């Protein structure tokens with residue numbers, strides 16, 4: 001870059017005056033009244049456009065089951081590698 005192209009602080013600041021982030025516009029859910037992204041499913045109740053598109057309770061339960069299975073698998077692996085150490089860790093958590 002040559003001197004001819006250099007901007008002064010005022011010019012830089014004028015350019016950056018348009019860089020501020022705006023808060024995302026939010027819609028109100030017609031089912032539960034919570035705020036959600038426009039044209040997106042409500043994350044509180046799983047409704048979109050007046051009908052349920054996702055059963056959030058079932059999805060939550062599914063996730064909990066998956067996480068529990070994963071925890072069990074990791075615990076089993078730890079016990080198979082170092083049985084005494086895994087028992088000590090389990091005891092210290094209780």
Ligand SMILES: [Zn+2]
Pocket residue numbers: 029030031032033034042043044045046047
């Ligand atoms: Zn809702």
